[in-house]
Amino acid sequence: MLRQIEGSRAVAETVALCRPEVVCAYPISPQTHIIEAIGAMVASGALAPCEFINVESEFAAMSVSIGASAAGARAYTATASQGLLFMIEAVYNAAGLGLPIVMTLANRAIGAPINIWNDHSDAMAVRDAGWIQLFAETNQEAADLHVLAFRLAEELSLPVMVCMDGFILTHAVERVDLPEQPQVDAYLPPYEPRQVLEPDDPVSIGAMVGPEAFEEVRYLAHLRQLDALERIPAMATEFEEVFGRPSGALVSPYRTEDAEIVVIALGSVLGTIKDAVDARREAGDRVGVLGITAFRPFPSDAVREALSRARSVVVVEKAFSIGFGGVLSTDVAMATHDTGCTLRTIVCGLGGRPITRRSLEEAFAAAAQDELDSLTFLDLDHEIVERERTRMTTTRRSGPSAENILRDIGTVASRMD
Amino acid sequence: MTTQPVRFYQVGSFAVGNRLLDDDGRTVQSDPNRTNSLDSGHRACQGCGEALGARYAIDAAMRASQGRLVAVNATGCLEVFSTPYPETSWRIPWLHSLFGNAPAVATGVAAALKVKGRSDVRVVAQAGDGGTVDIGFGCLSGMFERNDDVLFICYDNEAYMNTGVQRSGATPPAARTATTEAIGSEAGNAFGQGKDLPRIAMAHDVPYVATATVADLHDLEEKVERAMQVHGARYLHILVPCPLGWGSASSDTIRVARLAKETGLFPVFEAVDGKVTGVSPIRHRTPVEEYLSIQGRYAHLFGEHPRTDIISRIQAMADRNIATYGLLAEALADTDPKGVDV
Amino acid sequence: MFQVRIHGRGGQGVVAAAEILSMAAFAEGRHAQAFPSFGSERMGAPVVSFCRIDDRPIRTHEPVMEPDALVVQDVTLIHQVELFAGLSTDAYVLVNTSRSFDELGLGEFFGGFHPDRLLTCPATELALEYLGRPLPNAVLLGGFAALTGQITLDAIGTAVRERFPGAVGERNMAAADAAYRFVTLEEEEMVHASTD
Numbered sequence: 020m021l022r023q024i025e026g027s028r029a030v031a032e033t034v035a036l037c038r039p040e041v042v043c044a045y046p047i048s049p050q051t052h053i054i055e056a057i058g059a060m061v062a063s064g065a066l067a068p069c070e071f072i073n074v075e076s077e078f079a080a081m082s083v084s085i086g087a088s089a090a091g092a093r094a095y096t097a098t099a100s101q102g103l104l105f106m107i108e109a110v111y112n113a114a115g116l117g118l119p120i121v122m123t124l125a126n127r128a129i130g131a132p133i134n135i136w137n138d139h140s141d142a143m144a145v146r147d148a149g150w151i152q153l154f155a156e157t158n159q160e161a162a163d164l165h166v167l168a169f170r171l172a173e174e175l176s177l178p179v180m181v182c183m184d185g186f187i188l189t190h191a192v193e194r195v196d197l198p199e200q201p202q203v204d205a206y207l208p209p210y211e212p213r214q215v216l217e218p219d220d221p222v223s224i225g226a227m228v229g230p231e232a233f234e235e236v237r238y239l240a241h242l243r244q245l246d247a248l249e250r251i252p253a254m255a256t257e258f259e260e261v262f263g264r265p266s267g268a269l270v271s272p273y274r275t276e277d278a279e280i281v282v283i284a285l286g287s288v289l290g291t292i293k294d295a296v297d298a299r300r301e302a303g304d305r306v307g308v309l310g311i312t313a314f315r316p317f318p319s320d321a322v323r324e325a326l327s328r329a330r331s332v333v334v335v336e337k338a339f340s341i342g343f344g345g346v347l348s349t350d351v352a353m354a355t356h357d358t359g360c361t362l363r364t365i366v367c368g369l370g371g372r373p374i375t376r377r378s379l380e381e382a383f384a385a386a387a388q389d390e391l392d393s394l395t396f397l398d399l400d401h402e403i404v405e406r407e408r409t410r411m412t413t414t415r416r417s418g419p420s421a422e423n424i425l426r427d428i429g430t431v432a433s434r435m436d
Numbered sequence: 437m438t439t440q441p442v443r444f445y446q447v448g449s450f451a452v453g454n455r456l457l458d459d460d461g462r463t464v465q466s467d468p469n470r471t472n473s474l475d476s477g478h479r480a481c482q483g484c485g486e487a488l489g490a491r492y493a494i495d496a497a498m499r500a501s502q503g504r505l506v507a508v509n510a511t512g513c514l515e516v517f518s519t520p521y522p523e524t525s526w527r528i529p530w531l532h533s534l535f536g537n538a539p540a541v542a543t544g545v546a547a548a549l550k551v552k553g554r555s556d557v558r559v560v561a562q563a564g565d566g567g568t569v570d571i572g573f574g575c576l577s578g579m580f581e582r583n584d585d586v587l588f589i590c591y592d593n594e595a596y597m598n599t600g601v602q603r604s605g606a607t608p609p610a611a612r613t614a615t616t617e618a619i620g621s622e623a624g625n626a627f628g629q630g631k632d633l634p635r636i637a638m639a640h641d642v643p644y645v646a647t648a649t650v651a652d653l654h655d656l657e658e659k660v661e662r663a664m665q666v667h668g669a670r671y672l673h674i675l676v677p678c679p680l681g682w683g684s685a686s687s688d689t690i691r692v693a694r695l696a697k698e699t700g701l702f703p704v705f706e707a708v709d710g711k712v713t714g715v716s717p718i719r720h721r722t723p724v725e726e727y728l729s730i731q732g733r734y735a736h737l738f739g740e741h742p743r744t745d746i747i748s749r750i751q752a753m754a755d756r757n758i759a760t761y762g763l764l765a766e767a768l769a770d771t772d773p774k775g776v777d778v
Numbered sequence: 779m780f781q782v783r784i785h786g787r788g789g790q791g792v793v794a795a796a797e798i799l800s801m802a803a804f805a806e807g808r809h810a811q812a813f814p815s816f817g818s819e820r821m822g823a824p825v826v827s828f829c830r831i832d833d834r835p836i837r838t839h840e841p842v843m844e845p846d847a848l849v850v851q852d853v854t855l856i857h858q859v860e861l862f863a864g865l866s867t868d869a870y871v872l873v874n875t876s877r878s879f880d881e882l883g884l885g886e887f888f889g890g891f892h893p894d895r896l897l898t899c900p901a902t903e904l905a906l907e908y909l910g911r912p913l914p915n916a917v918l919l920g921g922f923a924a925l926t927g928q929i930t931l932d933a934i935g936t937a938v939r940e941r942f943p944g945a946v947g948e949r950n951m952a953a954a955d956a957a958y959r960f961v962t963l964e965e966e967e968m969v970h971a972s973t974d
Contacts, residue, residue: 021804023800023801023803023804023805023810025797040548040551040552041544041547041548041551043544043547049816068551068553069551070547070548070550070551072543072544072547072582072584073582074540074543074578075574075575075577075578075581076574076575076578078536078537078540078574078575079537079540079543079574079575079578082533082534082537082540082541082543082544082575083540083541083543083544083547084544085533085537085541085544086508086531086533086540086541086542086543086544086545086546086547086548087544087545087547087548088544088548089531089541089544089545089548090506090544090545090548090549091548091552092544092547092548092551092552094544094548108534108536109533109534109537112533112534116533135816136816184839186813186814186816187813187839188839190813190814190816191811191812191813191839192796192797192800192801192810192811192812192813193800193810193811193812193836194804194809194810194835216506216529216530216531216545217529218503218504218505218506218528218529218557220529221526221527221528221529221530222529222530223519223524223526223529223530223531223532224530224531224532225509225515225519225530225531225532225533226519226520226521226522226524226532227515227516227519227520227521228521229521231521232521232522287839288839289837290836290837290838290839291837291838291839291840293837294837294838371816373840373841374839374840375840375841375843376838376840377843
């Protein structure tokens with residue numbers, strides 16, 4: 020049913036349709052509206068049977084999910100940024116144990132400095148943990164991917180996280196076509212665990228594994244993720260059959276058929292990128308866009324296929340590996356190193372810095388002229404940076420850099436962006 | 437002719453066999469058909485108090501739940517020695533996740549069972565003192581506060597034993613550990629620190645809290661049984677000597693545990709809804725020296741230059757416990773001979 | 779696409795205003811996107827929200843850089859915050875005040891704009907009269923509908939009543955209706971004045 024609805028609310032209602040049995044969460048901006056909405060649905064009986072548990076930390080949230088899932092219940096939680104890091108031990112544990120937990124990650128920057136706005140540093144911090152990571156471009160996709168996530172997780176016995184940009188998607192009110200219960204029931208069967216704590220058939224789960232078998236256990240997990248590369252497209256096709264709209268492909272290409280330059284990105288920035296690309300197309304540049312939906316497992320083949328006619332790749336990303344370069348860029352580089360494409364990285368949106376169509380257009384125009392640097396920090400104020408560097412060379416006790424820079428920028432309230 | 441009551445000293449609280457007791461008065465351990473939940477073949481040290489305590493407690497919980505029990509285990513000695521890959525010595529459904537999250541994982545298991553209508557199956561979480569009072573503390577407090585339906589058992593050997601005997605928030609004053617060495621002017625762990633988890637549990641007003649030791653099997657089993665009669669968050673704190681970490685003889689485990697109680701250093705009691713409802717009285721009040729002197733972790737208090745000052749402070753702690761909990765029974769009816777060795 | 783930017787202070791319903799506007803557009807079968815510029819929320823701090831309305835799906839997620847319409851819920855922001863960044867001279871501007879643009883010291887700045895697109899509306903006073911509370915957000919939407927013609931008062935009513943069921947919604951709509959009439963009248967007077 021078509022609704023004009025806040026992204027968080029769309030996700031909450033869709034998750035509820037997936038009949039989760041144990042939901043727990045610890046509040047953190049910008050995820051709060053999701054868990055509040057689910058909590059209200061449980062309290063009113065709209066979502067039943069379901070145990071909604073207010074836990075004392077994110078570490079507890081993932082741990083409760085682990086216990087619930089191991090005991091055979093469909094488990095769901097949500098977090099962001101600092102909360103994800105607080106539970107990171109349990110995040111790895113869930114993947115290692117092969118528990119099909121679904122989690123919404125409302126992407127938010129990781130401090131210090133503390134920052135509640137959107138970027139992808141949190142998702143990137145756990146990209147090696149063994150979770151499947153799906154990125155939503157729109158609130159419609161965010162809602163739909165959760166349905167796919169439960170099905171995928173339970174089929175493969177792997178946890179799945181659905182990433183949606185904090186505030187930009189979670190707090191945006193947009194048109195979303197919410198699924199109906201019969202549709203979700205047709206697509207998502209009840210959870211059949213591969214392993215379960217059951218007195219009639221006792222098993223020990225979570226034993227120590229030494230050097231003699233650890234590599235095999237890890238390799239098996241890798242194979243299961245590679246299986247996902249096959250299963251996701253198949254599930255996406257089935258999704259379209261049941262719900263009447265596509266969702267969940269590994270990648271989504273836009274005007275890439277004849278593109279010389281392909282822009283690659285994750286998440287909501289793809290919308291702004293498409294507008295910028297359309298503008299560049301008007302100007303005669305042959306630019307296309309490749310949105311990556313499944314980030315883990317990384318869809319190397321699909322990416323290579325989309326780049327097969329391109330000569331240049333521009334990765335636009337909201338994450339950065341301090342001391343090296345882009346994070347998504349590294350993955351793309353590894354997947355495409357022998358394609359002959361040049362690779363340029365644009366880092367933008369860190370800590371929620373707005374990414375404007377105009378700035379992207381300028382960057383893409385430069386790329387078309389082969390004038391784009393290999394690494395660009397979009398809209399970076401170099402003067403501010405230089406001022407702080409000078410401060411630091413002048414005196415040892417130069418003070419906290421973040422505070423110095425804020426003072427240089429002036430009253431925060433006077434800036435609209 | 438007057439009848440002379442004859443006392444059968446081999447019957448009573450300290451005899452596992454109990455052949456002269458009625459069936460329902462006997463211990464679970466005396467039953468050859470017990471679950472033996474922690475089966476033989478595990479890799480615990482000789483004389484390990486925790487292996488003993490775990491088998492006692494879980495078998496009792498299995499009887500109380502008619503064999504429908506799920507156990508969640510924190511990282512630690514018990515977890516490591518009971519599941520040496522590729523074997524397990526657990527005969528019941530068992531889950532190990534992380535070091536600090538056993539209470540939260542158990543909460544999740546209990547929630548899953550509840551939502552699925554499995555009211556027949558009960559949940560036990562178990563951890564050492566490190567996993568309980570330190571790294572697991574936040575999750576434990578959350579579990580208590582929500583009154584989740586879990587029996588949490590702490591096997592307290594008063595240090596992080598599995599990693600090589602490091603100090604925990606349960607390490608008693610003056611005890612030597614690898615991170616509180618008896619070097620220089622320091623004499624082991626500092627005074628004035630540490631957490632009293634049973635009292636903290638009581639402060640959460642959970643339905644049932646009890647302490648026990650491996651020296652008194654009947655008492656321990658009864659407490660597990662009573663705990664299992666109740667629903668909600670329950671806490672059982674069991675003193676389990678570690679011969680390796682405590683430097684005691686592996687044949688002395690039960691004796692050391694008994695001395696901990698008989699000196700007053702480890703009060704054995706029960707609390708319901710936040711109030712102490714019963715204590716296990718000291719049978720033979722014993723000076724702390726008898727307890728400390730048989731443990732290598734206190735060796736620095738003895739010898740050529742004995743630290744009588746420290747021993748007095750420890751004695752004062754014991755005396756305070758005795759007063760606080762009323763650990764000395766009113767005049768005993770019979771006069772048992774003092775110092776009965778086990 | 780029609781882009782709106784709403785400025786106010788925390789506690790004045792700036793975020794809700796954008797959301798209600800988007801719901802009104804939805805009620806008319808159009809695509810709409812509403813989102814706030816997120817700051818640390820606290821009462822009294824400057825808040826900005828955005829709304830885009832279009833007949834096609836809206837893809838972009840950047841803030842509204844060049845608004846077609848600006849709504850100012852709190853005049854104390856005028857000389858404190860960069861309210862007017864990105865405004866083209868064709869833009870509509872609706873200010874919550876009982877004073878005029880000149881009296882607010884804005885006459886010069888808006889010299890090159892269309893006078894019939896720069897209107898004021900005493901929304902706070904209307905809110906106090908109809909709601910008993912100084913919450914001008916829904917009220918101003920009534921003025922917005924009259925000013926821009928981008929949305930009907932009916933659609934605003936549907937959205938407001940959905941967002942604030944019962945008496946609260948009714949009172950808000952009564953005030954919004956008053957604002958609509960006020961702005962309509964203001965427009966007519968301006969047209970008459972310019973043709974005199």
